[in-house]
Amino acid sequence: MRFDSVRKEFPVRGTGTSLVALADLTLDVAPGELVTLVGPSGCGKSTLLDLVTGLSEPTSGRILLDGRPVTGPGLDRGIVFQQYALLPWRTAQANVELGLEARRLPKAQRRRIAREHLELVGLSGFADRYPHELSGGMKQRVAIARSLAFDPEVLLMDEPFAALDAQTRETLQDELLRIWRATGKTIVFITHGIEEAVYLGQRVVVLTPRPGRVQAVLDVDLPGRGEPGQDLRAHPTFVALRHRVWDALHDARAEGGVR
Numbered sequence: 001m002r003f004d005s006v007r008k009e010f011p012v013r014g015t016g017t018s019l020v021a022l023a024d025l026t027l028d029v030a031p032g033e034l035v036t037l038v039g040p041s042g043c044g045k046s047t048l049l050d051l052v053t054g055l056s057e058p059t060s061g062r063i064l065l066d067g068r069p070v071t072g073p074g075l076d077r078g079i080v081f082q083q084y085a086l087l088p089w090r091t092a093q094a095n096v097e098l099g100l101e102a103r104r105l106p107k108a109q110r111r112r113i114a115r116e117h118l119e120l121v122g123l124s125g126f127a128d129r130y131p132h133e134l135s136g137g138m139k140q141r142v143a144i145a146r147s148l149a150f151d152p153e154v155l156l157m158d159e160p161f162a163a164l165d166a167q168t169r170e171t172l173q174d175e176l177l178r179i180w181r182a183t184g185k186t187i188v189f190i191t192h193g194i195e196e197a198v199y200l201g202q203r204v205v206v207l208t209p210r211p212g213r214v215q216a217v218l219d220v221d222l223p224g225r226g227e228p229g230q231d232l233r234a235h236p237t238f239v240a241l242r243h244r245v246w247d248a249l250h251d252a253r254a255e256g257g258v259r
């Protein structure tokens with residue numbers, strides 16, 4: 001996936017001026033990579049995802065997927081939002097089948113694929129539950145299963161664990177790493193949590209305050225990441241990386257004042 005000098009402006013109603021949400025954002029994401037994007041509130045993170053999903057278009061610049069410009073929504077991209085976005089009148093199983101209906105698969109095949117993906121996210125016994133019968137963490141698992149079930153090339157996640165308590169969040173972070181290894185998907189994960197960015201990302205992309213552009217890209221090499229029984233967040237390498245990301249965000253803020 002390639003972001004090529006992406007710029008996005010929004011008209012400000014009644015003023016004739018516009019707000020620049022993203023300016024000249026350039027970034028390459030390799031197939032199978034898990035990249036985290038971290039940046040302050042309002043720097044254009046969700047705007048960037050809207051552009052990747054094809055829900056809106058860049059004012060200038062391009063977004064390429066497999067060398068082809070994104071021109072609209074497609075089943076090659078799956079999204080998981082911060083809010084659960086499940087249909088309350090459908091069971092977990094039926095929510096996961098949703099994307100498969102768009103793929104026009106026969107019913108039996110839809111059932112099977114949905115069941116496999118509920119299993120993948122650790123919810124085998126919960127297929128017949130409705131969203132209100134599930135915890136927040138379980139709902140996000142269903143949302144992840146639904147996004148993966150139709151087999152997108154890229155999984156886009158916009159602060160998917162932000163509404164969860166700290167322990168559930170850590171569990172789901174490990175689950176996501178396991179799922180990523182099992183599926184080999186390309187994942188773009190947006191967060192404003194520094195620790196989350198370092199824990200999950202093979203690379204951490206630090207964005208500037210609005211207008212968002214790339215401030216820094218850090219490679220993360222954390223052996224043992226996602227393995228049970230390790231308090232990796234206390235490891236000196238983790239702490240040092242966390243601090244480097246903090247520094248980059250801090251620098252971006254300081255520089256933002258003079259732009």
Ligand SMILES: Nc1ncnc2c1ncn2[C@@H]1O[C@H](COP(=O)(O)OP(=O)(O)OP(=O)(O)O)[C@@H](O)[C@H]1O
Binds near residue numbers: 042046
């Ligand atoms: N449809 C829109 N029309 C006008 N302005 C918009 C629109 N969408 C976003 N914006 C503006 O663009 C800027 C970036 O918003 P965006 O939602 O992308 O931020 P964000 O980085 O996702 O923030 P957060 O971390 O709080 O979710 C904000 O100033 C916002 O007000």
Ligand SMILES: [Mg+2]
Binds near residue numbers: 045
């Ligand atoms: Mg957002």
